[in-house]
Amino acid sequence: MSEKKTMVSLNNIYKHFGENNVLNGVNIDIRKGDVVVILGPSGSGKTTLLRCINFLERADQGTITIDNYTVSSKEKKQSKILALRRKTAMVFQQYNLFRNRTAVENVMEGLRVVKKVPKAEARKKAEAALDKVGLLDKADFYPAQLSGGQQQRIGIARALVMEPDLILFDEPTSALDPELVGEVLSCIRDVAKTGITMIVVTHEIAFAKEAATRVIFMEGGVVVEDGTPDQLINHPENERTQQFLARINGAAASA
Amino acid sequence: MFQWSFFVESLKPIIQCMPATLELTAGAVLLALALGIAAAILVRCRFHVVNVIFTVVNSFLKGIPILLFLYLLSSSMDGIMTKLAVIFNFTYNVRRPPVFAFAILALALSYIPYMCDMITTAYDTIPKGQTEACEALGFTKWQTMHRIIIPQMMVAAIPNFGNHFVNLLKATSLTCMITIMEMMGGARNFATMNQRFLEAYTACALLYWVVFIAFEKVFSMIEKRAGRYLSAAIPAKKRHRRLLMSAGRKDEEAEDRKVNIA
Numbered sequence: 001m002s003e004k005k006t007m008v009s010l011n012n013i014y015k016h017f018g019e020n021n022v023l024n025g026v027n028i029d030i031r032k033g034d035v036v037v038i039l040g041p042s043g044s045g046k047t048t049l050l051r052c053i054n055f056l057e058r059a060d061q062g063t064i065t066i067d068n069y070t071v072s073s074k075e076k077k078q079s080k081i082l083a084l085r086r087k088t089a090m091v092f093q094q095y096n097l098f099r100n101r102t103a104v105e106n107v108m109e110g111l112r113v114v115k116k117v118p119k120a121e122a123r124k125k126a127e128a129a130l131d132k133v134g135l136l137d138k139a140d141f142y143p144a145q146l147s148g149g150q151q152q153r154i155g156i157a158r159a160l161v162m163e164p165d166l167i168l169f170d171e172p173t174s175a176l177d178p179e180l181v182g183e184v185l186s187c188i189r190d191v192a193k194t195g196i197t198m199i200v201v202t203h204e205i206a207f208a209k210e211a212a213t214r215v216i217f218m219e220g221g222v223v224v225e226d227g228t229p230d231q232l233i234n235h236p237e238n239e240r241t242q243q244f245l246a247r248i249n250g251a252a253a254s255a
Numbered sequence: 256m257f258q259w260s261f262f263v264e265s266l267k268p269i270i271q272c273m274p275a276t277l278e279l280t281a282g283a284v285l286l287a288l289a290l291g292i293a294a295a296i297l298v299r300c301r302f303h304v305v306n307v308i309f310t311v312v313n314s315f316l317k318g319i320p321i322l323l324f325l326y327l328l329s330s331s332m333d334g335i336m337t338k339l340a341v342i343f344n345f346t347y348n349v350r351r352p353p354v355f356a357f358a359i360l361a362l363a364l365s366y367i368p369y370m371c372d373m374i375t376t377a378y379d380t381i382p383k384g385q386t387e388a389c390e391a392l393g394f395t396k397w398q399t400m401h402r403i404i405i406p407q408m409m410v411a412a413i414p415n416f417g418n419h420f421v422n423l424l425k426a427t428s429l430t431c432m433i434t435i436m437e438m439m440g441g442a443r444n445f446a447t448m449n450q451r452f453l454e455a456y457t458a459c460a461l462l463y464w465v466v467f468i469a470f471e472k473v474f475s476m477i478e479k480r481a482g483r484y485l486s487a488a489i490p491a492k493k494r495h496r497r498l499l500m501s502a503g504r505k506d507e508e509a510e511d512r513k514v515n516i517a
Binding site: 078083086092096098114143144145158 | 403
């Protein structure tokens with residue numbers, strides 16, 4: 001089979017906050033193993049879309065399918081929503097590590113609570129995950145004792161260890177000091193190489209160029225352009241995409 | 256004039272009453288905390304009617320002096336107890352009224368709003384991201400609360416809890432007005448019998464201070480220990496060493512022993 005199977009399917013997603021229509025009918029299909037980078041100006045609904053996928057935000061309308069499991073935005077049963085969430089993992093802009101847990105306990109938490117893995121085994125898996133992000137030596141440190149970059153890598157380990165079908169990255173480097181962005185991006189790049197399906201909301205064009213298999217440009221709550229990194233970043237067809245990239249490149253040049 | 260001999264003599268009867276003070280405090284704190292937790296849940300209830308009702312109840316309880324609660328409850332005690340005796344089918348001995356239990360109830364009632372506020376404030380200090388991280392992993396609401404949120408709330412609430420605890424401890428002195436022999440009652444008793452008020456009350460003040468210092472110390476220790484994960488300063492050396500040992504670094508282990516011996 002040359003065509004890989006569809007892993008994620010977002011169908012006609014609408015979302016508004018008060019008067020503000022944030023998402024206006026988003027349709028995206030993502031194949032297994034795709035690394036999708038979503039670009040777009042702020043307020044274009046990228047983060048909201050990501051949060052609608054795991055129901056941190058409930059869409060007003062639409063359905064979300066992950067690995068042939070479909071949940072409608074109108075779903076009332078919490079158990080269905082939990083089942084969908086357990087197919088995903090999320091890496092947050094503000095890391096959101098559990099403050100009362102050490103690094104290794106943060107990674108173990110999901111295994112222990114959601115997957116009911118025995119403690120010793122969970123610890124072993126968590127240490128392996130920490131090793132992958134290069135932070136095994138920080139296993140017994142609390143988040144407050146670690147730098148932003150280290151915290152974010154632990155956030156990535158916490159997501160990885162759950163072996164989800166899909167990892168959602170919500171602006172994973174936006175809260176970091178510039179000199180720490182590199183370590184986190186290279187960590188995400190390593191994850192991308194493992195063939196796991198990922199959706200990354202970011203402003204790092206260079207990262208999109210090099211690690212993504214597909215780039216989506218959003219504006220005004222809809223998908224404006226969708227293609228390979230080369231198509232979308234080097235040869236954008238849509239005028240709005242061109243304008244956005246020009247702005248970003250202009251900012252980069254003047255910096 | 257102030258006579259030291261009476262001062263010293265009064266210490267003993269007051270100290271003998273100390274357990275009563277501590278029991279009143281412990282009883283009232285536990286009851287207020289339990290009811291305060293319930294109140295906090297109701298105040299933050301999704302149903303608007305419920306949270307409005309309990310916000311008003313809280314404000315009402317907060318606005319009434321403790322002494323008034325004590326008088327109200329002790330004067331209605333016989334009435335309440337005879338009714339309860341009929342309902343639950345036991346014989347109520349009027350000569351031995353449960354003054355102590357009613358004193359605890361009165362103290363607890365007036366501290367419910369404070370405990371409630373303490374809990375809601377603690378909840379509000381927990382960043383939203385902590386809940387979202389749990390949700391994203393697929394935790395149920397209860398798993399989120401008892402694994403992540405409540406432990407952090409407890410740490411956030413410790414300073415306030417310590418304050419309420421010592422305030423309640425001092426407030427137990429009011430119960431001497433309904434004949435309970437706690438420290439203040441003991442002091443008053445000694446003072447009237449010997450007609451030495453200044454000495455007895457000074458001794459009583461000193462003893463309250465001693466108890467206060469002891470509890471303050473305990474709470475500051477708990478606060479430091481429980482909240483250590485919030486501090487960036489502590490490098491968690493011990494834990495780090497244990498990790499290296501478990502990784503099988505024998506040389507590190509030997510190093511550790513040397514450090515420990517030293």
